[in-house]
Amino acid sequence: MMALPEKIDLETWDARHAGLRRAGLTEPWYGGPLGRHAADGDERLRALRFDNAPASLRLWNLVLTEEDRLQEHRDQGKRLVGAMKDLGAVPLLAFAAPELVCFYPDGAWWTPCIMECTDGLLNVADRLGIDDTFCPVRAMLGAFETQRHFPIPDLLTCSTGTACDDFTAIARALERLGHPILWWEIPHRRTPGPGEESVTLPTGFTAPRAQLTFVKAGLERLCAAFGELAGHPITTGGLHRSILTANRVRALAEELWRLVACATPCPLPALEMLLVDVLPVHFCSDPAETQATLQELVAEVRRRVAAGAGVLAPDAVGVYWVNPVADLRVMNLVEECGARIVGADFMFAHARAEVPVDIEPLEAVAQIALGDPMAGTAQDRARRIGREIARCRAEGLVVSRIPGASHCASEGGVIRDEIARRFPHLPVTEIEVPPVADACFPTLRTRIEAMVEIARERRNHALRRH
Secondary structure, three states, rough: OOOOEEEHHHHHHHHHHHHHHHOOOOOOOOOOOOHHHHHOOOHHHHHHOEEEOOOHHHHHHHHHHHHHHHHHHHOOOOOOEEOOOOOOHHHHOOOOOOOEEOOHHHHHHHHHHHOOOOOOOOHHHHOOOOOOOOHHHHHHHHHHHOOOOOOOOOEEEEEEEEOHHHHHEEEEEHHHOOOOOOOEEEOOOOOOOOOOOOOEEOOOEEEEEEHHHHHHHHHHHHHHHHHHHHOOOOHHHHHHHHHHHHHHHHHHHHHHHHHHHOOOOOOOOHHHHHHHHHHHHHHHHOOHHHHHHHHHHHHHHHHHHHOOOOOOOOOOOEEEEEEOOOOOHHHHHHOHHHOEEEEEEOOOOOHOOOOOOOOHHHHHHHHHHOOOOHHHHHHHHHHHHHHHHHHHOOOOEEEEEEOOOOHHHHHHHHHHHHHHHHHHOEEEEEEEEEEOOHHHHHHHHHHHHHHHHHHHHHHHHHHHHH
16 A cells, blocks of 8 residues: 555554555554554654654654563563663663663653653652753653653663753662662763874764773773673674664664655654664664664665655755754654754764774774764854754754753854854754643744744745756
8 A cells, every 4th residue: 555655643554554454454463553653652753743654653662662672671581781872882782692681761751741641750850850951861860760651671771971961860860769889980082182092982072082092991890790680691693794784774774864864755754763763773673673664664764765656745854953853743744844853963863973993893882972962062063063063954054952851052143143154145044842832832933943944044035046
């Protein structure tokens, strides 16, 4: 049942799923109608508009069934590693042992959105002294306390030393609740001094060799702990295989972004691209299924590009987006306002960079960890965003602030000023998105529409000049 690309609501998807099944659609074990997730409490799905490709259905089911997969892994005797805050490094180590499965409890920060705050996680965090002056990732504290949203890990790790102070405070609250944490440090990346040995990282930043050596030592401690948990040492061969798997996933995600950025009309919506961007961080706790899902998406997008088919109007304004949104509905909203996402730094961009394979594996993982744009200055991140804006020819920039997040207090202004300096005619808007943003939608719509209108007028002016 090939259908023209479009965005559809949950009820329409369930009817389409039934038709696809009658026509012979085969699905992985976690497949099925999206509506079942809403029936289980994921009420926000009823407010979203989804891409209608079977590959997109598989993507959503992969993401929404992670808790089930984690429980199945535990039932099979595997040990669970909960990695917090580093976003991409620890899973490369954990998946080097077949007895281990790694996931990010951080992902609980989207639960209040998905469940429209019926989960009570933020209320639990309030009672534990972590109130709304903190980043919404405080929902993770409630998830650990209620033990209803993921299995409690057998080993919990957390990086510290850079980026989000909120997260460190929340993680320390977890320790006080009786959840031991194996801490390791990613130092604040700095510019090498005169004559200091330096290294160029996979994400394009430069750091002192001494900082890389320090990070590698922390990863060695993690590997030792993972070896004890697995019952055998983590081997160089296992690390190499894990890196190769990660690179296949990263390459597929990067290809999707390249195809989506270059094609007109837009072949895949912003909401699905946000999910795609998260997958390389930890493979949704299943590297094989993540790779298979991304392969299906790449094949679908290639078909759409070849056919000149897409989900948005051809004249949609190309926008670069900074930071993930607490309410996923905003990804629909930006397209309703006449825009399309042609590039993004959802805080996971470093997880699309290829992990070096021509150096010692722990050194390669250390480079990925230290190369996180969030590990350096806001100016470093802003300059990288500027290079991406030029590459994808974005016509506007949206900086989405995360309520309460310590790193968002001034970072948005730094990014805005740097982009204004490099691209003086590029319209920029800053917005703040709470976990459920319904009350803010009129204001958000007005701000995004204004940016789109300015960008479209400048596009038309440039066309008239030529």
